[in-house]
Amino acid sequence: MTKPPSNNPLPNKERIKLPRQRVPEQDPQVRAHNFQEVNLGFPAEQARQESLRCIECNKPGCIDLCPVSVNVRAVIDLILAGDYLGAASKVREDNALPAITGRVCPVEDQCESGCVLGKKGEPVGIAYLERFVADWERETGQFGSPVAAPATGKKVGLIGSGPASLACAGDLIQMGHQVHVFEALHELGGVLVYGIPEFRLPKDIVRHEIDVLRRRGVVFETNVVVGKTVTIDELMQEEGFNAIFIATGAGLPRFLNVPGEHFNGVYSANEFLTRVNLMRAYRFPEYDEPLYPCQDRDVIVVGGGNTAMDAVRSALRLGAKSASIYYRRTEKEMPARVEEVHHAKDEGVHFEMLVNPVEFLGDEKGNLTSVKCIRQELGEPDDSGRRSPVPIKGSEFVVPCHVAIIAAGTSANPLIQSTTPGLAVTKRGYIAAKEDTLATSKPGVFAGGDIVTGGATVILAMGAGRKAAKAINEYLKGLDEPKPEQAQATVQA
């Protein structure tokens, strides 16, 4: 089988000899003290060099393992042709927020883990390339807004403004529907603005993507807590929404339920990151939101996911004397992106594995002073095949600590579920939605993203948003056709 014409001048055996390009980064010593972006992105020449490595597989594993099947191979070829705008459009066919996924996708589990080059050497730096084309597009102001289908007159309400909703909004507006996004907070973007810090995902980039949607006609309304300010039934019955997409994320913080969690200085990661990112407490007093002081103090973050890494690296930037990750399993089991763990280590974060806090200790003013932990070992594999940690008797120890941040996961916020009659939920309180259409038990209401799956990833949430847009489009078409019962009735008559 012959390959389609390629813009890569090199024979395959040359390509595989090329080393993976290292992306320029802020120096660890410097960046550990500022909130500017760590990863500086490829300049054009490096993007070209990296693209040259791709051997243009017939069955690209990269595409198979991208949750939204970005046509990586075609994108790389367009980069080699120098058509960066074309490359960006190609990405956008499947991924509405490439500047964001190019920064936060856990590629070691996704596209890059499918890249054939990874079998012997290092995979192609796909996320870096995706980011390159998206940044190029934004920085040169060249976003060509796609032509939308004729107006359908149908109105869809999207609840929440995280990646699931943003992706859904982009597709629905393209299909000619009216799209209205309701967000509880004062800023749009969900976890992208209140969770993931500036040094990993600059807020301007999220804002830009939202502005693009706004210019395309999506209406955003902040400060609306659906379930409180207005209910789903009211939106559908009184405000004329024909369909609803619920994408409210997995917002509820989990605590450890050990004694002393009320001491001043003990935070949920949600609160700590919200204060730092959404409220910009790192710029206090210019911004008014206070934060319990981290400067020159010992900070411990409990957990091993992206949230824990973001919290610990933020604490470091706020001037912590020591910033440590306490995780109950081993590094191998840590769910965080590999790049973040490396970055954290380079910046001087301390990692303490196989430990779990059993009590927080404080002084008479109620301020946290230390934490008592217990060591653990990995026991027999459980039903899920994972070896779960077992406490080692008598191994308790106490470490000084002034700020403790608990990043032990989140669960479903029950607000919408409890105010929407007829909306079925799962055992764990997430919204039950059909796998193929994301339809819920309530007609016209769809749901996706973390509120259905539990805490997952940006690209999976976006994938859900697109799937829902497609299903909503079908549903809205169906509204105009005579109902099957009615049709039958006419036939019988």
Added chain:
Amino acid sequence: MFEIVEARPLARGIKQFVIKAPRIAKKQRPGQFIIVRLDESGERIPLTIADADPQAGTITICVQAIGKTTMLMNMLEKGDFILDVVGPLGKPSEIEQFGTTVVVSGSVGTAMAYPTARELKRAGNKVVSIVGARSKDLLVLEDEVRAVSDKTYVLTDDGSWGEKGLVTERLKQVLESCKVDLVLAVGPVPMMRAVANLTAPLGIKTIVSLNSIMVDGTGMCGGCRVLVNNSSQFACVDGPDFDAAQVNFEVLMQRNNMYREQERTSIELLQADPGAELKKLREENARHACALDAVEASHD
């Protein structure tokens, strides 16, 4: 953008605002609150909805200036804008026919307790109000409270108005003189704790409205957690009303002191040049209003 359509001083350091917020006006129930963010650099603070007019699409709030945000807010006038207002948040107060109810409140707490007192009266309860303040010039809504109460006691610490004394002393006498089915206490934490200490041994159902520090107000951060019956509850979604007998007031006080130093810094900055802060707020919010208009125009 939320427009202030009315602003008037109620007492020393306490101001009443009527704000245009149609969605909230339509949905709010007594006992619920809003969270406001005055401007781009502002923090989010909770304030109780004291009244609402669904037809006019407005809500009323009463604000006591105690720190940077409330001081800045109280400099605002009719025609000014507040950047963000979200609500109604929290669970509405439980309104039933209890029988005889006593509503105890202190200074701005009176504004917070008033809508609940009014609804209790409407629901057919006998309402006894005990209103306290440090002195006469800190008393608010006395006439409004009298209008919805079967009996009203007004007390000041210094005797400058009404009786001289503490609300808890008066409450004690009321509890001794008649059968009380429900006590509602809203005000400073030490006052609520004193009420709880009084009613708990007597087994009288007592509700307090807890004013913990909040951020989102939707259950997302856990910053507002209070210790109730020895377990963590989120004041913004599980409350703000709780059974007084189960509340750990010491923990609430500790947590409300968490940002003392930063709060002092903020106040000093504001007081160094209050006019400049106000000007900045007005300019920023005007810019936001323009940007919003531009977006809306582009959709026409």
